[in-house]
Amino acid sequence: LCLLTKLLANALVVEKQPVMSSLPHRPLVLKTGVRFTVTVRFLANLPEFKCLLKVKPVFDKDVEEATTVKGFRRFDINWADCKVLDVDTPDGGLVAEFGHMSLKERKTRAKGQNESRLGVTEELHIMKFVTGLQHAGLECDIEASSLPVVVISSTNQVLGAWASVMWCNVLSTSEPRNLLLFDDPPPLTWQQLSQVLSWQFLSVGQRELDKNQLSTLKDKIVDYPDDLVHWSKFSKNEGAWIWIDGILDLIKKHLVDLWRDGSIMGFVSRKKTQVLLQEKQSGTFLLRFSESNRDGAITFSWVEHTNGETHVHAVEPYTKQELSAISLPDIIYHYSLRAQRKMTRNPLLYLYPDIHKDTAFGRYYTETSAPKKVVDGYVNRRFASISDNPTPPPSPPREMDMTDMTDMDLDETMEKQYLIQELFSDLLSDLPELPDPWTSNQE
Amino acid sequence: LCLLTKLLANALVVEKQPVMSSLPHRPLVLKTGVRFTVTVRFLANLPEFKCLLKVKPVFDKDVEEATTVKGFRRFDINWADCKVLDVDTPDGGLVAEFGHMSLKERKTRAKGQNESRLGVTEELHIMKFVTGLQHAGLECDIEASSLPVVVISSTNQVLGAWASVMWCNVLSTSEPRNLLLFDDPPPLTWQQLSQVLSWQFLSVGQRELDKNQLSTLKDKIVDYPDDLVHWSKFSKNEGAWIWIDGILDLIKKHLVDLWRDGSIMGFVSRKKTQVLLQEKQSGTFLLRFSESNRDGAITFSWVEHTNGETHVHAVEPYTKQELSAISLPDIIYHYSLRAQRKMTRNPLLYLYPDIHKDTAFGRYYTETSAPKKVVDGYVNRRFASISDNPTPPPSPPREMDMTDMTDMDLDETMEKQYLIQELFSDLLSDLPELPDPWTSNQE
DNA sequence: ACAGTTTCCCGTAAATGC
């Protein structure tokens, strides 16, 4: 009898349908008032039980003592009655689908009793589906339990909820079904955390993190002497997760293509960027995520060798808001440095290490190769991101005396040198000593 | 007795609180499932009735026959019980406030009965607040009625609802309380319609429509032989209202300042624009709303006199989406025409008739006058709207022979002329014959 | 006063109904 009970206890299996549709399907997070669906399947293939098993969903069954002490919220499922296991057409298994379920918080006045209450996204709940079986004069209860569920009431809690789910998943082997896990959450090894983080990028951007990216992240996140990642540090307001999640969201909304292509180095320190780029030819650039912007932002850094000096510049990072108006490939294509004399040039030529930018991004440019000047009687237009030229122009010819010139004069004079060089290069012949970048603007 | 009844029938006054908060407070449109508040005030100042008058809200009281024939939807107010008129602290009047009310559609299966059903935003409903009075052995019922109410279920119906409300308001004197008004809606005179339209702009943008703007609108809207505006034409899918509402929304979201300042001429035909601008000096421009974009868009037109020819150009209109990333003043400030040789200039100088653009828009530019080149180690940047120069440059000096040149060659050669002129004007002295626009880029 | 939490509700998208 005991054996049968145990056997059948594992016979009901719970499958959750996607719950929050616009997120990359993340189960185990439920929002109050939002409909979700659960399918219960009877694993033992016993068609003779057809229509005999009445299944009922129960939220947080048998967890009263354990969690009320900690002041966990209580929820009810908006689902009054039972459902009968019936035949699943394809394979004849017994199945019941609970559709249009939703959670509602049970208002209990006795809340503020506990000072050490966890955050709501640190509460773990479970949903059980129970049924009773009478067979051959024996009675036994069967129940199937969901994985731990985090219940939120607003999408602004998804961030924290997902951190909990990740932590939970990683620890699920060592800490089975401990709903008070976050009362004293164990730290993770970098090995454990890096794997789930990488999965996030795979899920959102169809590409995992590579060795270099993981190494940069490790340096940022695992700065403890014990070489572990601690929950409070990871999930707190200024912790790593909020920053990474902002980047995940940025990728999801604006950079899926580039991330999938591997065009975004992304996680590189400024110092490393400098080291990588200074070895490369002028016009080489790379894309990296802002380390300060908590909301996800991306910048590019490029190198210029001028006159024996090497400069690496980074543009002010682009935010989600801005990328929703202009795509990053278009920004790169149209990016211009503008000097005093209205001359412009694009300093971005080669995606690190040496891929021509049009090879990497050309297929994503909005503009067709031959723009019409006028559409419907309107003058065409495009948006471009423009910076003042941060690199001092190269030295002018020796015969010019500039000792009395102000910086401004100097700047202008140098640009005039360019103007003259350019004019003559076009009108007469190419001057071999024409500096590289000024011939690169391909519009 | 009869007199008393009539007197008291007007004694209850209904005041609706703002219902849809982000709209410019528009009562008379209620959305199902959204809370609203109604305050009922007893006009006759008779404190002895304190706590004797039990008021009850009723939706669509006594309108069964009239509107069910037309297949009007039925609604219930989520408000079970009565409320007692009590003393209003400031002036001692009797008041009851019905807060947290909402409407829910009563599902009736008998809907498709009528073929000629009106659109839901053409259904007019009323809410009544009723009470009974026993005084000196007499009994009489008192009720107060709201103005006609349009009930919607989604914000995508606000457009139609507001059209109905405007039509209703204008006709309220001649057609009192006719809930079937839109069964055969009377046309409006331009005089009537123009007034309510102008109020919309006052409400949204703090400035009414002027004579010229109204005149342009009249030409677009009143094209009937009878000089009237007909409901079906005004409110239908391609009618004038959807276009005007898009513009109102554009103003509300992005152009309140400029509209209030009167800097937006807005409603001017292309032809009129041409006539106005061609008389003005090069660089004069005006702002007008796109006539084709149903979603609200704005463009600028500018004039250039070159070589005896006059050109008026208009840029491709800017949409809400784009203006939420870059403000119109910034677009105007940074607008650039780019010629082949990477030279740029801004063709916008004077807001029609002759106001310098910085006078009109300077206070709204995002950028401060002295931009830093680098912030936090990042190169600064801005977004600019850029067009290819649509105006052919002026004739080159006579001694050059261009008979064999292709258009492209010609274009480039002319630009080189500019380059040379500009170079010399800077290096040596100002050439008096330098064309105006090319000296105007003030960045 | 305040921070964590929930509610509110627009605006878009999807689903539904006719």
Place this chain on the structure above:
DNA sequence: TGCATTTACGGGAAACTG
């Protein structure tokens, strides 16, 4: 089938509540 209307729910902000 297509269109009209409703429902769904993310996202930002306000309201709540200890």
